[in-house]
Amino acid sequence: MADSVKVALLGCGTVGGEVARLLHEQADELAARAGAPVELAGIAVRRPDKHPELPQHLLTSDAEALVDSDVDVVVELIGGIDPVRGWLLSALDQGKSVVTANKALLAECSAELSEAADASGADLYFEAAVAGAIPLLRPLRESLAGDRITRVLGIVNGTTNYILSAMDETGSGYTETLEEASRLGYAEADPTADVDGYDAASKAAILASLAFHTRVTASDVHREGIGAIGAADIDAAKALGRTVKLLAICERVLDAEGGESVSARVYPAMIPRSHQLAGVNGAFNAVYVEADAAGELMFFGHGAGGSPTASAVLGDLIAVARNRVLGGRGPRESAHAQLPVRPMGKTPTRYHISLDVADKPGVLAQVALVFAEHDVSIAAVRQRDADSTASLVVVTHLAPDAALQSTVDDLAKLEVVREVISVMRVEGDD
Numbered sequence: 304m305a306d307s308v309k310v311a312l313l314g315c316g317t318v319g320g321e322v323a324r325l326l327h328e329q330a331d332e333l334a335a336r337a338g339a340p341v342e343l344a345g346i347a348v349r350r351p352d353k354h355p356e357l358p359q360h361l362l363t364s365d366a367e368a369l370v371d372s373d374v375d376v377v378v379e380l381i382g383g384i385d386p387v388r389g390w391l392l393s394a395l396d397q398g399k400s401v402v403t404a405n406k407a408l409l410a411e412c413s414a415e416l417s418e419a420a421d422a423s424g425a426d427l428y429f430e431a432a433v434a435g436a437i438p439l440l441r442p443l444r445e446s447l448a449g450d451r452i453t454r455v456l457g458i459v460n461g462t463t464n465y466i467l468s469a470m471d472e473t474g475s476g477y478t479e480t481l482e483e484a485s486r487l488g489y490a491e492a493d494p495t496a497d498v499d500g501y502d503a504a505s506k507a508a509i510l511a512s513l514a515f516h517t518r519v520t521a522s523d524v525h526r527e528g529i530g531a532i533g534a535a536d537i538d539a540a541k542a543l544g545r546t547v548k549l550l551a552i553c554e555r556v557l558d559a560e561g562g563e564s565v566s567a568r569v570y571p572a573m574i575p576r577s578h579q580l581a582g583v584n585g586a587f588n589a590v591y592v593e594a595d596a597a598g599e600l601m602f603f604g605h606g607a608g609g610s611p612t613a614s615a616v617l618g619d620l621i622a623v624a625r626n627r628v629l630g631g632r633g634p635r636e637s638a639h640a641q642l643p644v645r646p647m648g649k650t651p652t653r654y655h656i657s658l659d660v661a662d663k664p665g666v667l668a669q670v671a672l673v674f675a676e677h678d679v680s681i682a683a684v685r686q687r688d689a690d691s692t693a694s695l696v697v698v699t700h701l702a703p704d705a706a707l708q709s710t711v712d713d714l715a716k717l718e719v720v721r722e723v724i725s726v727m728r729v730e731g732d733d
């Protein structure tokens with residue numbers, strides 16, 4: 304067997320702790336698969352004194368020195384952008400391969416990390432950064448490399464999916480459901496990154512970059528969270544045979560001249576209860592991919608948690624170790640398409656709008672006129688909805704998002720509209 308592959312583990316918390324455990328417990332098996340022993344050469348944590356469970360001779364608080372020491376691979380499980388970015392760039396510059404689960408870093412700095420990896424010939428793997436245990440990035444990067452992906456639609460944040468599933472099931476409001484999720488450990492003490500959609504937006508950037516061979520960063524992703532969703536929205540969805548999910552949507556969009564652009568967006572949307580993603584409840588993740596030749600594909604599983612995420616990290620580590628042992632590299636960044644990113648206002652979407660309107664003749668005509676003024680065509684209208692307080696529900700056809708927003712603004716100004724009860728995008732029908 305070849306010489307051992309020496310690994311620096313940066314971070315030994317929820318995910319890193321499981322990686323260290325599995326590396327130790329499955330050492331022989333992993334060595335056989337990698338073609339060489341995979342040896343933990345050091346572990347960097349913030350507070351070494353808080354880790355009596357780890358081999359003390361491996362522990363350090365100096366991550367930078369560990370990266371610079373005699374190691375072949377750096378596994379980064381700390382999170383955040385700085386100071387981790389500098390350590391990983393330094394590792395790649397030195398020709399050391401990097402495995403990371405850090406979506407925030409990849410969504411911002413993927414280009415410079417990939418360039419550093421290419422310059423030195425090192426590997427950069429990050430399967431665990433999106434959808435935890437689910438093999439998703441490798442299929443996008445490798446298995447589908449010969450296909451033309453048209454859409455990636457996913458539930459990629461377990462916390463928000465837990466909250467929306469519970470609201471749908473119990474009929475309770477957002478605030479009380481979030482409190483319950485925190486009590487049960489499904490939401491962080493500070494849930495902002497999850498409920499405001501930042502976490503999902505980072506993942507959407509990574510997915511769009513891989514799917515469309517284009518550099519997409521988190522700031523290119525239109526982002527809306529779930530904080531404004533109330534029981535009335537959930538009821539409105541139910542009345543239409545739909546459920547509400549926080550979706551990460553990455554699409555190839557054709558423009559009138561035949562050119563293509565990329566749309567990447569995160570927002571809560573109503574999807575039909577019959578859609579494959581509608582049955583994905585609780586803390587699970589699922590991603591639905593459409594490609595020209597492959598057709599529809601669905602990836603489902605645990606999107607977070609120490610042990611599921613460690614599975615994806617170890618898969619990457621074995622791949623990287625094999626490359627070291629046998630020579631050669633994993634796939635490089637593929638950003639040759641360089642498609643423009645479409646602004647949200649110009650992205651075609653569909654709206655569900657539920658209104659409380661005055662009960663008098665001519666109301667429908669006034670409402671319809673507002674849609675016509677914005678060139679938004681109506682797919683369905685329902686009056687007097689017995690299941691909700693709405694007296695008028697309108698579902699539109701596809702129209703530029705900005706036109707739909709202006710339509711809602713003008714509807715709210717109509718004297719006959721007493722209240723705009725719920726406005727939500729509709730996805731997953733085609």
Ligand SMILES: NC(=O)c1ccc[n+]([C@@H]2O[C@H](COP(=O)([O-])OP(=O)(O)OC[C@H]3O[C@@H](n4cnc5c(N)ncnc54)[C@H](OP(=O)(O)O)[C@@H]3O)[C@@H](O)[C@H]2O)c1
Nearest residue numbers: 314315316317318347348349350380381382404405607608
């Ligand atoms: N948790 C999940 O389910 C999950 C799923 C997918 C991806 N991820 C990603 O995986 C990464 C790690 O997440 P996690 O949940 O395992 O985090 P965590 O439990 O908070 O662990 C973070 C680890 O980093 C160490 N650390 C923090 N700052 C450090 C520094 N300056 N120098 C050295 N070590 C430092 C901490 O040391 P101490 O132990 O001494 O505090 C801790 O061991 C993140 O990028 C996250 O987004 C997590």
